[in-house]
Amino acid sequence: MIELFALITFFILAVFVGYEIIAKIPPTLHTPQMSITNAICGIIIVGALLAVPSSEPELATILGAIAVGLASVNVVGGFMITERMLKMFKRAK
C-alpha cells in the first residue's frame, strides 16, 4: 500500500502535467481531445473490476459489475469515436 502522501503528490504533479500538455492545443482538435480524455476517464473500469472478485455475489459485487458495464461503454465508445473523428481530418492537397 503506497502511502497517502505519495498519492497526493501524484495527484498534484499529474494536474500540472495535464495542464502543461494541453494548454497549447489548437482549437481544431478540441473535440477529439475532449473525446480522448473522456475515453481515458473510462479508467474507472480498473476500480470497477476490483469490486467484482470471485466470491459469492452480494450488493457490492453487483454495483461493481454495473460499473464495469458503464465504464466499458465509456472506454470502447470513447476510443472508437475519437478514431472515427480523427480519420476525417485531412490536409490540403
Place this chain on the structure above:
Amino acid sequence: MIPSAAISDAMYVLAAVLFILGIKKVTKVQTARVGNFFGSIGMLLAIVATLLRMQFDGAGIGWLYIGVAAMIGSLIGGLLARFAKMTAMPQTVALFHSLGSLAAVLVVLSFEMTAPSSDPFIVFTAWLSIIIGAVAFTGSLVAFGKLQELLPGRPILYPGRTIAVGLIAIATFVVGALVQMHGASGATGMHLLYMLTGLACLLGILLTISIGGADMPVVISLLNSYTGLANATAGFVLGNTALIITGALVGASGFILTKIMCKAMNRSLVNVIFGGVGAQKQSSKGSQEYSNLKESSPEEAALLLDSANSVIVVPGYGFAVAQAQHALKELFEALGKKGKDVKFAIHPVAGRMPGHMNVLLAEADVPYDKLYELERINGEFKNTDVVIVVGANDVVNPAASQDASSPLFGMPILNAHEARTVIFIKRGLSPGFAGVKNSLFEADNCRMLFMDAKEGLQQMAKEFRET
C-alpha cells in the same frame, strides 16, 4: 519472487505514461491518431494489470459478471461510436461523461460497503468523489437531454431558483460533513452515503437545467473536468495510482477547455452556471426592426464571388443543422478550381462543444489547414473581397465591439463586417441565441440571401460554375 502488487503498479505507471503521451500526441493533427492508439493500449495495460492483481491477491476474478457486463457495455459503446452523427457529437460525449461518472459513484459505494477506511482523508475523498461523480452524472444526463432536444434547450427558470440550488448544495455538504464525522462504515455510514448520492444527483439536475443551449460548450467542458476529478478522488478511496493520475490529467484538461470557452463568450463561469442569461435577455431585447436590408440572389452572389480573389467562409452551427456540409464542399471545390483563395473562419463557440465546427468541416472534406481561429484571421477580413456567413449570427454581430449597451458587448467576434462584401445566408431575420438584433444585416456592404443554408450554398455553387 516479485510481488504481484509491484508488477501491477509498474504496469499502471506504464499505462499512465501512455495516456500522457497519447493526450500529448492528440494536440497535433499529424500525430493524433497515434495518440489515440497509445491511449487505448494504456487502457488495455491497466485492465490486464488489474486482473493480474486480483488473480494473485487471492480475491479472484468474478469472470461471469465481469464478462457479461463488459460485453454488453462494449457493444453499446461500439454501436454509439459507429453510428452517432457528427452533429450529435456533443450529446454523445455528454452521455459518455454521464455513464463514466455514474461508474465512479458505484465503485466508491461498492468499496465503502466492503472495505471502508477510517482514515479521515480517505473518508473525505470518498464523500467528495460521490458528490462530484453524482453531480457529473445527472448534470451530463440533463446536458444530453437538452442537446438531443428531449428537454427544452432554453434555460428552465423558476422562482427562488438560486435559493433552491443553494439549499440543496448546503444539504449535500452537511451530509458530507456528517459522513466525515461518523465515518463511512456500518449501516449508518452507508445510509448517509445513499442520502449523499441522492442529494448530489438532485444538485446536478438543478444546476444544469437552468443553463441555456448556447452555453453548452462551457457545460460540457466543465463536466469533462468533473468526470476526471470524480475518478481521481475515487482513486484515493481505492489507493489506486492509475485512477489518481488519469483523473488529475483529465480534470486539468477539462478545466482548460472550460476557461477557453468562457473567454470566447466573454462570460465568467459563475455567470454561466447561475446566470440563466439567455432567458432574461430575450424578454428585454428591444427592437428587432430592420431597415436598409439589401436582398440578394444566388446569381448575384455568384457574380460577386467570380470577381473576388479572396473569400472567407464563416460557418455556424445552423449550417450543420441544415446538413449543408456537402453543399459547402461543392462550393469550396468550385471556388478552388477557379483559383480563389478560400479560408474558413471558426469562432470558438461555433458549435455545441469546443472544436465541434472543425470536426463538422473535416467531415465535409474541408482540409484542416484551411480553418483559421479567430485571432489568426481577424486581421485578414479588411483585405478580403467576399465573406460568406452561413448558419452563424451572434459571432459576427459588430454590436459586440461597438455597442456598450448590447448584451453581447465584449464578446470576441469575427470581424466579417470589415470585408468588402458580406453575403449572409439565412432563412429569415430571426435573432441568434443572445436574442439581439444583428447590426451587420443593415450595413452597406451586406447582402442578405434569404435561403436555407444547404439550398443557398448549392445554388451559389451551381451559378458560380456557370459564370
